[in-house]
Amino acid sequence: MEIRPADAEDWPRIWPVLRETVQAGETYALDPAMSAEQGRALWMTEAPRATVVAVSERALLGTATMGPNRPGPGAHVGTASFLVSADARGHGVGRALATYVLDWHRRHLFRGIQFNAVVETNTAAVALWTSLGFTVVGTVPEAFRHPLHGYVGLHVMYLPLT
Amino acid sequence: MEIRPADAEDWPRIWPVLRETVQAGETYALDPAMSAEQGRALWMTEAPRATVVAVSERALLGTATMGPNRPGPGAHVGTASFLVSADARGHGVGRALATYVLDWHRRHLFRGIQFNAVVETNTAAVALWTSLGFTVVGTVPEAFRHPLHGYVGLHVMYLPLT
Numbered sequence: 001m002e003i004r005p006a007d008a009e010d011w012p013r014i015w016p017v018l019r020e021t022v023q024a025g026e027t028y029a030l031d032p033a034m035s036a037e038q039g040r041a042l043w044m045t046e047a048p049r050a051t052v053v054a055v056s057e058r059a060l061l062g063t064a065t066m067g068p069n070r071p072g073p074g075a076h077v078g079t080a081s082f083l084v085s086a087d088a089r090g091h092g093v094g095r096a097l098a099t100y101v102l103d104w105h106r107r108h109l110f111r112g113i114q115f116n117a118v119v120e121t122n123t124a125a126v127a128l129w130t131s132l133g134f135t136v137v138g139t140v141p142e143a144f145r146h147p148l149h150g151y152v153g154l155h156v157m158y159l160p161l162t
Numbered sequence: 163m164e165i166r167p168a169d170a171e172d173w174p175r176i177w178p179v180l181r182e183t184v185q186a187g188e189t190y191a192l193d194p195a196m197s198a199e200q201g202r203a204l205w206m207t208e209a210p211r212a213t214v215v216a217v218s219e220r221a222l223l224g225t226a227t228m229g230p231n232r233p234g235p236g237a238h239v240g241t242a243s244f245l246v247s248a249d250a251r252g253h254g255v256g257r258a259l260a261t262y263v264l265d266w267h268r269r270h271l272f273r274g275i276q277f278n279a280v281v282e283t284n285t286a287a288v289a290l291w292t293s294l295g296f297t298v299v300g301t302v303p304e305a306f307r308h309p310l311h312g313y314v315g316l317h318v319m320y321l322p323l324t
Contacts, residue, residue: 022234029236070279072184073307074191074316111313114302116278117232138300138318140276145235151273154236156318158302 001061001093003100006044006051013060014053015039017083025147027122028081029154043081048108052100054093061088064097066104069114078110082125094128102132102159111162118155119144126155134159163223163255165262168206168213175222176215177201179245187309189284190243191316205243210270214262216255223250226259228266231276240272244287256290264294264321273324280317281306288317296321 006014018039022030031038042065045051049067053060062084069079080101084093105113113134118125120139134157142151168176180201184192193200204227207213211229215222224246231241242263246255267275275296280287282301296319304313 025235029232029234031233032235069305070191071193072191073187073194073309074279074305076307076313077302077305111304112302114305117236136300137302138298140239140274140299140318140320141322142273143231143236143239143276143320145238147235151238156300156302158305160303 001054001056001096003052003054003096006053006063008044010053010060010063011040011044014043014063014083017060017063017085018043020086021083027119027125029117029144050104052097054088054097059085059088061085061091062093062097064101066101068110069116076111078105078108078113079115080113094124098128098132102161106161112158112160115155115157117144118157119146120153120155121146121149126157129157129159132159163216163218163258165214165216165258168215168225170206172215172222172225173202173206176205176225176245179222179225179247180205182248183245189281189287191279191306210237212266214259216250216259221247221250223247223253224255224259226263228263230272231278238273240267240270240275241277242275256286260290260294264323268323274320274322277317277319279306280319281308282315282317283308283311288319291319291321294321 023032051065054062064082066080068075069077137156137158139153139155141153143154146152185194213227216224226244228242230237231239299318299320301315301317303315305316308314
């Protein structure tokens with residue numbers, strides 16, 4: 001597995017994973033009817049943000065975006081989003097991307113990383129972030145409407161880097 | 163004081179208040195170098211969001227925007243932002259706008275209102291939201307760089323409406 005910056009040629013392989021994820025509606029508070037154009041604007045970022053892909057041979061295993069969580073007086077805290085291809089789940093792709101993202105934030109001298117909306121039933125994600133040192137700062141009750149579980153909480157998670 | 167939907171003719175009076183607020187850098191994690199065009203895109207919203215002004219005679223006392231906090235599975239929780247003109251502070255404008263915003267959310271059947279980033283040193287705002295029933299769900303430590311106080315926390319605040 002190699003993790004490298006995404007380029008325009010990666011987008012046709014990223015979009016089906018993003019589309020499947022938003023249509024499933026289990027892990028991201030994003031519009032399930034998102035168009036490819038909206039998806040590209042969301043995921044294919046430019047500096048000071050970055051987008052990477054995890055690839056093996058020519059297969060897309062996963063992808064992540066990262067950058068400042070807020071502008072101006074909030075720009076010293078970063079954030080990130082992750083997607084792992086359905087076929088590649090359970091093989092450490094998420095952890096490899098997360099490790100890259102932590103290194104990226106340290107290299108760019110961010111003071112911390114904040115996840116704004118981790119769905120509390122996404123236990124794989126919560127366990128991964130917790131194992132990397134993130135803590136749940138708070139949980140907004142019933143802020144996410146899950147297709148199976150109904151209204152569930154959204155965790156705000158944070159990792160200090162200083 | 164009258165609170166009514168904002169129209170295009172209100173923008174020239176809103177922009178100086180927004181610009182002064184972002185340049186002061188004490189209450190919003192927004193780009194202090196924001197252009198008028200960026201400000202207008204941020205503040206002059208369209209459905210399903212709404213923007214209102216508090217006016218007295220022809221003077222702008224304050225303004226608020228409101229709408230879904232997140233798309234898709236998060237769209238049942240709302241959020242809002244507020245500005246009060248420097249000359250009008252301490253006269254209940256913020257509370258009047260907040261009352262309008264709460265009514266608006268109830269009318270549109272939102273299940274709650276979330277503030278994502280209340281600067282913890284903005285004690286007037288924290289006290290106002292608390293008096294209206296909001297609680298601090300969590301505080302992201304040092305997530306805001308205040309020009310006087312240095313790194314201070316950002317509160318996530320929430321009010322259930324169901």
